[in-house]
Amino acid sequence: MSKIADAFKNGKAFIPFITCGDPNLETTAAAVREAEKNGADLIELGIPFSDPTAEGPVIQEANLRALSGGVNTTKIFDFVRELRKDVKVPMIFMTYANVVFSYGAEKFISTCAEIGIDGLFLPDIPYEEKDEFLADCHKYGVDLISMIAPTSAERVAMIAKAAEGFIYIVPGPDVAGDMSGVIPKLKSIADIIRENTSVPCAVDFKISTPEQAKAVADISDGAIVRASVVRLFEQYGTGAPVHVGEFVKSMKEAL
Amino acid sequence: MTNPNGRFGIHGGQYIPETLMNAINELEEAYNFYKNDPEFNRELADLLNNYAGRPSLLYYAERMTEDLGGAKIYLKREDLNHTGAHKINNVLGQALLAKKMGKTRLIAETGAGQHGVATATAAALLKMECVVFMGEEDTIRQALNVYRMRLLGAEVIPVKTGTATLKDAVSEAMREWADRISDTHYCLGSVMGPHPFPTIVRDFQAVISKEIKQQMLEREGRLPDAVLACVGGGSNAIGSFYHFIGDKDVRLVGCEAAGRGIDTFETAATISTGKLGIFHGMKSYFCQDEYGQIAPVYSISAGLDYPGVGPEHAHLYDIGRAEYVAVTDDEAVNAFEYLSRTEGIIPAIESSHAVAHALKMAPKMDKDKIIVVTISGRGDKDCAAIARYRGEDIYE
Secondary structure, eight states, X not given: OOGGGGGGSSSSEEEEEEETTSSOHHHHHHHHHHHHHTTOSOEEEEOOOSOOTTOOHHHHHHHHHHHHTTOOXXXXXXXXXXXXXXXXXXXXXXXXXXXXXXHOHHHHHHHHHHHTOOEEEXXXXXXXXXGGTHHHHHHHTOEEEEEEOSOOHHHHHHHHHHOOSOEEEOOOSSOOSOHHHHHHHHHXXXXXXXXXXXXXXXXXXXXXXXXXXHHHHHHSSEEEEOHHHHHHHHXXXXXXXXHHHHHHHHHHHHO | OOOTTOXXXXXXXXXXXXXXXXXXXXXXXXXXXXTTOHHHHHHHHHHHHHTSOOSOOEEEOHHHHHHHXXXXXXXXXXXXXXXXXXXXXXXXXXXXXXXXXXXXXEEEEESSSHHHHHHHHHHHHTTOEEEEXXXXXXXXXXXXXXXXXXXXXXXXXXXXXXXXSHHHHHHHHHHHHHHOOTTEEEOOOSSOSSTTHHHHHHHHHTHHHHHHHHHHHHHHSSOOSEEEEEESSOHHHHHHHGGGTTOTTSEEEEEEEEETOTTSSSOOOHHHHOEEEEETEEEEEEOBOTTXXXXXXXXXXXXXXXXXXXXXXXXXXXXXXXXXXXXXXXXXXXXXXXXXXXXXXXBOHHHHHHHHHHHHHGGGSOTTOEEEEEEOBBSGGGHHHHHHHTTOOOOO
């Protein structure tokens, strides 16, 4: 059982996403500490990538801000090593396959384990390509997080059965803006997941308000919030951490 | 060459978000059905022959041959296809496939604009909606093609992110597809991206080498000694090579864009300067930095200005079946002018990279040797840019 399971022991989990180095690593460190202090159950740390093909414009911009600020994988490892001296909340890295691959998969994943990163979420590694990194993840005890979108019931079950850490549910394509219409669809996915695994699942769906977070947490084990957190960095820059703390607090209270 | 999960040696694969897997699986299933469907193949052949103007000529470049004094040079005239490039071969295939799948909307990325124009053309013909993503930088370099696409009824969306060139247009098209699959087919323009695209696009472009082989046997009674084509993602090159892969005596030469030189950062020569990586759905060679960040590539040619190369090319390189050379902007511009003056054929600046290598190669070969150079597109779209490169003050 990985440390990620702890994130789901305190009621519904709240999972914010923060891009490392946006606009600098000092700000990221302060924001992580604020998020932990205000009740974040798990923190998703983004390692920026030049071409984040699975992101919308808000997080694309954050990636570019971070890269132009000069962060790289080595600096982020050093930063997390330092952060882990006092930060206890489970943390995962979210990045793209090439960042891991180019660093050397084993070197990257063993370093994750060494510095206290509990899981790895790579949106461009679907079920079919997991073998690229799975052996190293198992060798060093880092969970390789799976994403599930509305596909077929068979596919959802297949991914759920092999999942570890937690499962990332996304609404997928052809979704009109209104959340109320999507909730039943997400619930049916969460139900299939629960029939096939005890691994917890959380929903990422353009959540910006505590009410929305509660709505998705009610049908799953938690809420993942990405763009709304990143927007605070876009808006406040180095002043973002205190706002991140307030945001996390309001979200966690609603769950 | 393809094994069931879309690998070419170690290259290829399906490195895409889960949100795209439904669409990719649906496409693979449909393609596997229709590629063997007689009715589909009849309709496609009709479009290729009676709309796109196939077969394209294999032209003996006698003046060029005489001038260079070496190998006999033939030009495969893909520039004579409707819309002026090889791109139409793939687009008609994919658009017809999409239509059979019940899709009503095509999206595409484009670099030079040739693939965008071809997609807009097929969409007009087959009464489909069309949206083309094009790097903002490229919309400026290729303003005429932007107008052509709009004229054909397509919407052109300038992509401002990243380097605002082809790779960013691909990323944006992938994002759009991940958001809207039910009515939309992503008509990918090169032999790249996740499986099954590299195989589908290759199969639709393989008509080029199929014709070269037939035409060469009719004209010369034998196979050529070398086939040359330019390589960005690599669709006209794989199309030109495919039916010769088993003919070990035919040299296959891919000509990459070196930009200002492979020893500079202003290059797009992926096989010469890139390293193994995972991007845009595939494992292949990519121009990237030591942390795996994709490099901002450069070439005078918007169509070759891409930081990766198709996985089958990466494999042909690994096993030594094809060779890949780098051609600079200067060499390509010289070849652009040379072919125009010598044969009265204005090649696309992309194709000029292959012509440039032929200029180096042919004189060193005996007169009884034969090389085929694929002229992947026509150069009208490049005239203003080349004139500016030569210091003339011309704007479209």
